[in-house]
Amino acid sequence: MAGPSDVCVLLPTMDEAATIEDVVAAYREEGFENVLVVDGGSTDGTQRLAAEAGARVIEQSGEGKGQAVREAVRDHIDAEFVLLADADATYDAADAPAMLEPLRDGRADHVIGDRFADIRPGAMTRLNRIGNRLINRAFARIHGQDYRDILSGYRAFTRESFEALSLAAEGFGIETEMAVECVKRDLTVEVVPITYRPRPEGSDTNLHPIRDGGIIFLELYRKAKTNNPLFYFGSVGTIATIGGILVAIYVLYDWIAHGIGHEILAIVSAAGILLGIQLLMFGFLADMILTLHRERLGDGD
Known part of the structure; x- marks a missing residue:
């Protein structure tokens, strides 16, 4: 069975100084020594704080979360498994073993953490809840699979399966694109219940619900050309x-x-x-x- 040394915890960041130290420390306490922070050019000291907490830090060559994830897996990760999470302390490092279990057992190529299984008060606005539900229903209708929470930023996947995906999204559309590509490539996907917490005070989100929601809907429709x-x-x-x-x-x-x-x-x-x-x-x-x-x-x- 693979151990923590066969896992790379991947944390894309952009001005996450308020939380990055705690997030890196939490994964290291769970036994994950290989923590990679891919930073988009933060100006608040995120890179320094991540390095001091024990993470390996690189600055991405382009912009956006999607580009950061692709560049990290392509050029900087050799581990068999990748655990992708946000650096805003909304995800629980204690859920990592459950996220990795389907990969280690060979049951899945890609794992999605279902935030709605245990979403804490204040973790998501009413507007975001409605938008998430609509997007998930649209995905199930268009692409024929119900992954329950395709916008979840907590993912685990084999590096081999990720390299089989054709990904081009630059920003937050990367989660949607990965879900669509999993359907298209007929990859085995398992959904795991996780805890989703509110962002700590002083930590600002980089997500713009209306703009990013529109981009995600367009991405779902565009990808339907080959899937449906x-x-x-x-x-x-x-x-x-x-x-x-x-x-x-x-x-x-x-x-x-x-x-x-x-x-x-x-x-x-x-x-x-x-x-x-x-x-x-x-x-x-x-x-x-x-x-x-x-x-x-x-x-x-």
């Missing part, structure tokens, strides 16, 4: 068709009731309906091709 083409093309096709029909109803009503013709609107209506039907047909065809492709891969195994 029927939804990707069908949703736009349905909107275009319904819009065209509504315009057609208005044109027809105005012509019958008042004798007023709307030639341009009639053309727009016809174009919308035709475009919508074509997109729906393309979505069905693409979905059939994807299904056949997956069946052939399954037969090949």
Whole structure:
């Protein structure tokens, strides 16, 4: 069985001076000596405090959490397992063994910590709770898997499985992208209940709920192109068709009731309906091709 020496605790940071020492110390107390802090250019002393607490510290070459994670795994981690956490003290180092157990037992390639299993008062605003629920439901609907908390920053994965993922997100979209890629690559994912705590006083979040939530929804939709083409093309096709029909109803009503013709609107209506039907047909065809492709891969195994 792998021990703590086969695990690298990865902590992306950006101005986390208020919490970084305690977070690094907590993982070291759990027996994890290999703690890697990848810093995005903090100006509050985060790097110095992390190093003093016993972490290995590097400064990332680019910007954003996603880029930090990719660079760390690609260039600075040799351990078999990676435990990814935030440096804001919201996650409990004591949950690390449970997060790593499915990897060590060979049950999973990727583990997601479910914050909603034990979320403490004040850890998440009502707006964030609603946004998280909507995003998780959208993910389950679009990609066909319910991982319960795809935005969780507490992850554990094998380095080998991570290298199989095609990741490009720069910021907080990295969690969503990893979840989508796990579905696409047919990786085994296990969800583990964890504790989620409020940020300590004096620790400010780098997350912007409206902006980052919008980015995550767009990422979910964009990734549906290859995972669920029927939804990707069908949703736009349905909107275009319904819009065209509504315009057609208005044109027809105005012509019958008042004798007023709307030639341009009639053309727009016809174009919308035709475009919508074509997109729906393309979505069905693409979905059939994807299904056949997956069946052939399954037969090949």
